[in-house]
Amino acid sequence: MPAxxxxxxxxxxWLFLTCAVFFVxxxxxxxxxxxxxxxxxxxxxxxxxxxxxxx
Numbered sequence: 110m111p112a113x114x115x116x117x118x119x120x121x122x123w124l125f126l127t128c129a130v131f132f133v134x135x136x137x138x139x140x141x142x143x144x145x146x147x148x149x150x151x152x153x154x155x156x157x158x159x160x161x162x163x164x
Contacts, residue, residue, distance in 0.1 A: 122158060122162065125151075126152070126159065129148060129151045129152035129155050130152065132148035132151060132152070135148075136148045
């Protein structure tokens with residue numbers, strides 16, 4: 110049986126994306142607009158990187 114290879118870089122970017130989603134939720138819950146703006150920028154950056162990586 111061949112060993113399964115894990116793409117650690119891809120896994121780390123998906124974890125960053127998940128973290129960004131939780132940051133956005135926390136910012137909405139706290140009602141902090143600066144935190145929300147930063148979280149949305151972080152989320153957008155993660156999405157842009159993942160999309161660019163798949164090309």
